[in-house]
Structures are given as C-alpha cells and as structure tokens.
Amino acid sequence: MSRRSLLRGAAISAGAVTLPSLLAACGGGPGGDGKTVTLGSNASDAVPKTAFQSAFDAYQKQSGKTVKVNTVDHNTFQENINRYLQGSPDDVFMWFAGNRMQFFAEKGLLTDISDVWSGFKGFSDALKAQSTGHDGKQYFVPYYYYPWAVFHRKSLFQQHGYEPPKTFDQYTALAKQMQKDGLTPIAFGDKDGWPAMGTFDYINLRANGYDFHASLMAGKEAWTDPKVKQVFDLWRSLMPYHQKGANGRTWEEAGQSLQQRKTGMAVFGLPHPGTQFPEAEHADLDFFPFPEIDPAHGQDSVEAPIDGFLMSKKAKNKDAARNFLTYLATPVAEDSYLASDPNNVGVNSGASTAKYTELQKKSAVLVAGAQHISQFLDRDTRPDFASTVMIPALQTFINKPDDIDGLLNSIERQKKSIFAAAD
Known part of the structure; x- marks a missing residue:
C-alpha cells in the first residue's frame, strides 16, 4: 500500500483544494x-x-x-x-x-x-x-502497522560485498562506494510531498532523540534551533548520493529503480518497495535500521505508522x-x-504470524525492540502545518539545500502563526 499523500486541504481556511x-x-x-x-x-x-x-x-x-x-x-x-x-x-x-x-x-x-x-x-x-x-x-x-527503514536488495549487497551500515559515517561511506560502483546510492522521489519526511524524521530522531522530535512536532521547539539546523546539515551531506530530480519523481518510480538495480538503497516504509517488486523477487528484499548518529540515542526509535x-x-x-x-x-x-x-x-x-514472510518477521522484531515509536511527520504534527508548510519546505530544500538558515526562518515564522491560531 502506498504511504499516504498529505491532505493539502487539511485546514478549512486553506480552501485550496476543490472537492472532486x-x-x-x-x-x-x-x-x-x-x-x-x-x-x-x-x-x-x-x-x-x-x-x-x-x-x-x-x-x-x-x-x-x-x-x-x-x-x-x-x-x-x-x-x-x-x-x-x-x-x-x-x-x-x-x-x-x-x-x-x-x-x-x-x-x-x-x-x-x-x-x-x-x-x-x-x-x-x-x-x-x-x-x-x-x-x-x-x-x-x-x-x-509497517516500519520505515533503509531497504535494499540482498543480492546486490552480496554481489558487491556491501555490509549494512550501523553508523551515519558508515552509511555515507557505503553511498560513496556505491557511486564508485556505478550505482545511484539512494533512491529518492518526493513528487507526492511526503516521502522526504521519512528521511528528515530519522535524521532528527537519531541526532536529537525522540523527545526532541516529539516536542518539535508539537510546535514546542523552534525550527531555528541549532539542533534542527544540524539535521539539515547532515541531510545536505547526503544529497550528492540521492537520485537527482526527486521533486519530479513519484515514490513508485523510486521503488522501481531499486527493483531494477539502478539504485542501491531507499528510505521507505515496508509496503513501498514491496509493491514495486514482483512476488518472485520479494525474498531478495531486505532492510537495515536507519544508522546511528548520536550514540546517546543509538537506533532506539522506529517510525511505524x-x-x-x-x-x-x-x-x-x-x-x-x-x-x-x-x-x-x-x-x-x-x-x-x-x-x-x-x-x-x-x-x-x-493475529497469526505463521504465514509471515521473513521481512514481516524482521519488521515485527524491529518494532518490538524499539524504545520509542513515532508515527511519521505528517501524523505526529498538525495536518495543516505538515501540508501547507513542511511539504513545500522540504521540496525547497531538495532543490536548494544550501540556504538552510533562510528555510528554517521561514518554517519557524509559519509554525508560530499556525500553532498560535490553534491555541
């Protein structure tokens, strides 16, 4: 099942979407x-x-x-x-x-x-x-439910001798090696507006921890906080390894590139790559938890909508x-x-697990072992903030990843307006 698009017309006041x-x-x-x-x-x-x-x-x-x-x-x-x-x-x-x-x-x-x-x-x-x-x-x-993680093909990793990274530095090193091997390291499509949120959430959870993430989503933290800037700085360092033109690519197309061995990894929810792989190839699909950034938080949080x-x-x-x-x-x-x-x-x-695939069993273990479970950015914050502010903000970042200060100042101004109106 596709991960949902955001409700771009979530706020009544927005009035931007005509009911078809x-x-x-x-x-x-x-x-x-x-x-x-x-x-x-x-x-x-x-x-x-x-x-x-x-x-x-x-x-x-x-x-x-x-x-x-x-x-x-x-x-x-x-x-x-x-x-x-x-x-x-x-x-x-x-x-x-x-x-x-x-x-x-x-x-x-x-x-x-x-x-x-x-x-x-x-x-x-x-x-x-x-x-x-x-x-x-x-x-x-x-x-x-379904967890988000970093998905890849087992056979591709075996072919090149890749090892699932446990730290952000190892993740970056693996991406560099994939690039040398002629692959686009990270499949990426954000035409639908929500897929990039998964990467933002995981970097934030790994760098700043679940409590800060939850507080930021609740409008209680400033988007201009140095902790948030660090998230975008880390993400910017990964941008050279992402598929170009992400804002014009659907998540399905990104998933198909993984299936076609054109890309090496993808930050997805469990259903996304699964629906883009023929049934005969499902056994070749695997994942690893998003890598650790700060040892104080390790990999203790899992996104499992x-x-x-x-x-x-x-x-x-x-x-x-x-x-x-x-x-x-x-x-x-x-x-x-x-x-x-x-x-x-x-x-x-x-519910019976007797017919679970290896990937389902691994997913259940991943979630069961998590200290914190988040629901995804567009579910953990106000829908109107997610749709009217964060969709365009992340797409702007994808196109212009160098103006982080300007971007965060803009997000913070809009956040204050939306959350103040709700009080």
Missing part, C-alpha cells in the same frame, strides 16, 4: 437499512485493495450484512479528507492513528467508539493510546458500523487481510 466529484460521490446516502455499511477506502493499489476485499468478504459471509466499498485513489482521498468528512461521508473510512485521528476528533467529525473498544482484546496500551483522542475517548480501530478505521460523525448506519468495526478488531479480520498482503504487520496480538 469522484470523492463527493462517496457516502452512505440518505438514511440506512441497518444491513449495509458504507466504507470510504483509500486502498486503490491492487495488492491492498484485494487484501481488504478478502477481509470484507469474510465479514459479509459471517454477518449477513453488506459492505459497500467506495474506493478513491490515495492522493484524492487524502487531499480532500476534511471536506469529505464535512460533506456526506461513508459510515466507516480508512485513516491513520495518533495526531491525524485526534485532529478530526477535536473538530467533531468522528463518532466516539469507546463502547466498542471496551470489548476489544489483543491490543496493547500503546495501541489504545494511539486510538484515543485528547478527550480520552476512543475513535480509531488499529488494523496494521498505524493504519486503521474510524466511524464518521455523520454515519447513517451507526449500529451496522459498530458491528463492522468490532469485526475489524479481531485476529480473524487481520489474518484475512495479511493472507493477501505481505507488506504490513498485524497489530492484534492474536
């Missing part, structure tokens, strides 16, 4: 028959779309109810989520945990499902926390929706999905 008829057509319609639940889906890629349908088919067979799926491509869904929820949304829709859920809960666009959550089993306290709004109520049903389901405030069939969400929280529902999609990891402790 495609998304406007989604929704439960007037009334409800009690037997049909409508679902707004952003799973337009073939693999997750098929996997979700397997889970929905199993529910329909078990319950005798009908799930009407309204699928919209990723970018369209994310870019218009705010207007979608204020219009005629579906009963249930796919979205993200943490801040991205809390944002819409605070706006009164979600239905409290604490009553449903009270019967859930197999979810950790950490998962419950990521499903809980600032008001202490639950709004989100977690379904799966959680995806799942929510009920819209305007749901027409709330009883049917609650019944559906109860099913989606079961190990059986996760097993039905993961049987067709090896690019994610189930969150319910009762």
Whole structure:
C-alpha cells in the first residue's frame, strides 16, 4: 500500500483544494437499512485493495450484512479528507492513528467508539493510546502497522560485498562506494510531498532523540534551533548520493529503480518497495535500521505508522458500523487481510504470524525492540502545518539545500502563526 499523500486541504481556511466529484460521490446516502455499511477506502493499489476485499468478504459471509466499498485513489482521498468528512461521508473510512485521528476528533467529525473498544482484546496500551483522542475517548480501530527503514536488495549487497551500515559515517561511506560502483546510492522521489519526511524524521530522531522530535512536532521547539539546523546539515551531506530530480519523481518510480538495480538503497516504509517488486523477487528484499548518529540515542526509535478505521460523525448506519468495526478488531479480520498482503504487520496480538514472510518477521522484531515509536511527520504534527508548510519546505530544500538558515526562518515564522491560531 502506498504511504499516504498529505491532505493539502487539511485546514478549512486553506480552501485550496476543490472537492472532486469522484470523492463527493462517496457516502452512505440518505438514511440506512441497518444491513449495509458504507466504507470510504483509500486502498486503490491492487495488492491492498484485494487484501481488504478478502477481509470484507469474510465479514459479509459471517454477518449477513453488506459492505459497500467506495474506493478513491490515495492522493484524492487524502487531499480532500476534511471536506469529505464535512460533506456526506461513508459510515466507516480508512485513516491513520495518533495526531491525524485526534485532529478530526477535536473538530467533531468522528463518532466516539469507546463502547466498542471496551470489548476489544489483543491490543496493547500503546495501541489504545494511539486510538484515543485528547478527550480520552476512543475513535480509531488499529488494523496494521509497517516500519520505515533503509531497504535494499540482498543480492546486490552480496554481489558487491556491501555490509549494512550501523553508523551515519558508515552509511555515507557505503553511498560513496556505491557511486564508485556505478550505482545511484539512494533512491529518492518526493513528487507526492511526503516521502522526504521519512528521511528528515530519522535524521532528527537519531541526532536529537525522540523527545526532541516529539516536542518539535508539537510546535514546542523552534525550527531555528541549532539542533534542527544540524539535521539539515547532515541531510545536505547526503544529497550528492540521492537520485537527482526527486521533486519530479513519484515514490513508485523510486521503488522501481531499486527493483531494477539502478539504485542501491531507499528510505521507505515496508509496503513501498514491496509493491514495486514482483512476488518472485520479494525474498531478495531486505532492510537495515536507519544508522546511528548520536550514540546517546543509538537506533532506539522506529517510525511505524498505524493504519486503521474510524466511524464518521455523520454515519447513517451507526449500529451496522459498530458491528463492522468490532469485526475489524479481531485476529480473524487481520489474518484475512495479511493472507493477501505481505507488506504490513498485524497489530492484534492474536493475529497469526505463521504465514509471515521473513521481512514481516524482521519488521515485527524491529518494532518490538524499539524504545520509542513515532508515527511519521505528517501524523505526529498538525495536518495543516505538515501540508501547507513542511511539504513545500522540504521540496525547497531538495532543490536548494544550501540556504538552510533562510528555510528554517521561514518554517519557524509559519509554525508560530499556525500553532498560535490553534491555541
């Protein structure tokens, strides 16, 4: 599954995105028959779309109810989520945990499902926390997660005798060697606006630690802080080893370059390279944790976004929706999905790992061993700040990595305005 695009129209005041008829057509319609639940889906890629349908088919067979799926491509869904929820949304829709859920809960666009959550089993306290709004109520049903790391081909590393680096200096040295060997070291595409956030987050987490990262995302730290400048300085030192023209390249194209052996590594989430590799080549895909920068923080943090389901405030069939969400929280529902999609990891402790690929097993170990788990920049901060400030800022940095002071001054000015307005 593609990692989401940001909601460029997240803030109502932005008013920059026109709701396309495609998304406007989604929704439960007037009334409800009690037997049909409508679902707004952003799973337009073939693999997750098929996997979700397997889970929905199993529910329909078990319950005798009908799930009407309204699928919209990723970018369209994310870019218009705010207007979608204020219009005629579906009963249930796919979205993200943490801040991205809390944002819409605070706006009164979600239905409290604490009553449903009270019967859930197999979810950790950490998962419950990521499903809980600032008001202490639950709004989100977690379904799966996937870690971000540095992906590569096993065979390519074996061919050239490369060793997975553990430190930033080793990472840089490996990139230099790849360049000498005729490879573009790091696959990179940021046309969609969000992929570069993964690299920023990891450099920040490794250089400054999770607490500073979380505080920066919450608007409590200055972007002009020398710690943030260090992040961009370190990233700038890596730019000569990234694919050129990243702002004109999609993440899919970057993933394809890795599959085609044109590039040596890529900072991705688990689903991204997996969907660009033929099934026969999945066993050749591997990853290593983003390298250590400051030994005080080591590699103790992992980006592992959680995806799942929510009920819209305007749901027409709330009883049917609650019944559906109860099913989606079961190990059986996760097993039905993961049987067709090896690019994610189930969150319910009762979900079966018997059919996990080596990469899924390695992902589960990576996350289980982390001291801190972040949700990705666009989920850990305000959506409007991520979309209206950080997307253009990071794309500007990619084009002009030498004016770091000017860039950070601009980010800080805009941050103060956005976060002050929210207080």
